[in-house]
Amino acid sequence: MPSLSAGLGLSVQQQQTLAPQQQYALRLLRMSAQELLDEADLAAEENPLLEREAPAGEEERQDQPALHEETEAVRGEDAEQFPEDRGPLENVYSAWTGSGAGDPDELPAVERVAAPSSLREDLLAELRTLDVDAVTREVVLCLIDELDDSGMLPAPLEEVVGDLSDVLDAPLETWRRGLALLQTFDPPGVGAASAVECLTLQVRRRIEEGSADRAAGTLLIDLIERRLKEIALQDRRALLAAAGGDEALLDRALALLKTLNPHPASNYSAEATQYVVADILVRRAGGVWTAELNASAQPGLRLSSLAQGAAVDETTPFGRYLAEAKRLIAGIEARSSTLLRAAQFAVGRQQAFFEKGRAALVPLTIGEAARELSLSDSTVSRAVSGKFFQCPAGTFELRSLFLLPAVQATDSLGMSASVSPARIRARICELIAAEPTDKRLSDQALTDLLRGEGFDITRRTVAKYRDLESIPTARMRGAKR
CATH class of the missing domain: 1.10.260 (434 Repressor (Amino-terminal Domain))
Structure with a gap:
């Protein structure tokens, strides 16, 4: 009975925090800049209560105060019709825990019909159809996330269990049962080790x-x-x-x-070509690198004059248009606020990157940003994934500023110190560049060499870093001789 009571309490909390406005705002947060612009274009065409703002830079967006005045005027005495709009926009994500009922990942079927599904999406869909206990479900979820692009589990199960012990504490036998279950999914052969x-x-x-x-x-x-x-x-x-x-x-x-x-x-077909629009511009001002929103990546939408002083009844077509318009504008503002805060935090911590390049990146995790910004890890992850920043060195994904925790290394005197992942990746490149052409270094051989140099690192981490450097496996490198 205690476990049943705890489960019911959790369910109530999730339904309270994921209001319609939050669900919609989280969907907008996932979008890239180009997807958001397309969404705004479609909304402007279909909703007569939305209109375009003046082009960015023409009047330095002097019309923004009017936008807030219009929004407040529309609310007026009818604010009770929109309880999900109450509270500061920047807090729209703060109560969301990242999982549970009303998950914004569960998009309506009509919004997914044109998009080709990924292997991960199909596996998750199949898992949802099964009646399995909570621990087994979590094990399978973890294993799905560990699959490579070919649908294989590249690391031995024991190593995966060790690496994920902080995420899910379950016996090895439970992981084996979870893997056996995953291997019954379609396509046949998924989850194999070789x-x-x-x-x-x-x-x-x-x-x-x-x-x-x-x-x-x-x-x-x-x-x-x-x-x-x-x-x-x-x-x-x-x-x-x-x-x-x-x-x-x-x-x-x-x-x-x-x-x-x-x-x-x-x-599963390769992803369609993605056209990158930078959400964030990084500039140097007063000797410090700062982040700001790219005005050209922000949808220029506002409520039209038709909405001023109008009585709100959401059961009428006019009321539905007004509710949709307000929800979109509020969601865009919340997305911009959260994205900017995450970008400013990351840029502030990674100042050396903009001066010296990738090797100067310092360890920084999504969790650190989430704690600093008082948001959930999932919210920050969505905010930085698929978003790009532009700086004098080029255009990069915002998530690239977030690295795994530092690797521990021991020097010749036996002293332990933290080492940036960027340094480890650079060392892997050096070792591979110097490897004999007749005897390529496997991931395990690289791991042994790095451990011999004092780095506390696993074979799986070495394989990931090698992949991030776009270096093929030892077998593939040998085939190119």
């Missing part, structure tokens, strides 16, 4: 579904696990021996092999 496991998972799925000959499938699994080299060399004699001399059975097994896909996520 191409071999991926192919065998697909064969077993075919056998269970009855779409593959059991004898041929069983033989193929054995060939994949024990005779992969012979398959690659097309050594018919060795393969036939493994099949007990049954040529017909071998032919069926090899025919089945040709229908498999070693890359589960290959059917």
Whole structure:
């Protein structure tokens, strides 16, 4: 009974904090600058109570006070019709905990129909259809986030469990059950640790579904696990021996092999070309780098004069137009306020980056920003993801200013000190640049070398840093000789 009571209390809290205005504001917060501009264009075309402001810079936005006066005039005595609008706009995200009922990630179907789904979205959708306990659900969620672009789990499960122990404390056996559940999802082979496991998972799925000959499938699994080299060399004699001399059975097994896909996520199309519009401009003023909103990336919308002094009845078409217009304007203002605060915080902490480049980045996490700004981690993450800033050095994603915590390193005297991830990444590049052409350094070899130099780092972290540097794996580098 205590656990049931706690669950009910949590549900009530979530429904109280996620008011309609907050849900809409969070959806706007997720949007990139270009998506927001497109949303504003569409709203201006469809809503007669919205009109364009004067172009940015023409009058230095002197009409903004009038916007607030108009908004207040419209509220007037009818403010009770819009309880979700009460309170400062900058606080619209502060009560949201980042999960629960009314999650803005759950967009209406009509808003998702034109967008191709991603592997992650499809896996999450399948998970939502299952009746599993809360811990198993969290385990599967964590594993989905650990998958690479091909749908594989690149790190050993034990290593994943160790790295995520601070996020979810669950026994290894629970993680194994979660992984086994994930591997039953579509596309077949997802969650595999290697191409071999991926192919065998697909064969077993075919056998269970009855779409593959059991004898041929069983033989193929054995060939994949024990005779992969012979398959690659097309050594018919060795393969036939493994099949007990049954040529017909071998032919069926090899025919089945040709229908498999070693890359589960290959059917998911690459993301469409994204055109970058910088939300933030970073400039040097008085010896300090500061962040400001890019006026050209802000939708120029305001309530039209038709809305002045109008009686509000949300059940009428006019009332619905007015409610939608007010909600959009309030959401845009809240988005701008939160985005600017996050950008100012990050730029203030990363002053050295704008002077010396990426190697001067200091460790900074989303959690630190969230605590400083009195927001949830999820809100800050949405605010900086997909948003870009422009500075003299170029245009960068705002999230690039946030790094993992510093890596601990031990010097020759045995003293421990924090080392910037940027320095680790630079050292990985140096080691790979100096590697012998006939013996490429694997991620584990790089990890061993770095540990020998005193860096406390895992193989998984090394692999991530290598990927961030756009450096292929040792096998791929060797193939380019």
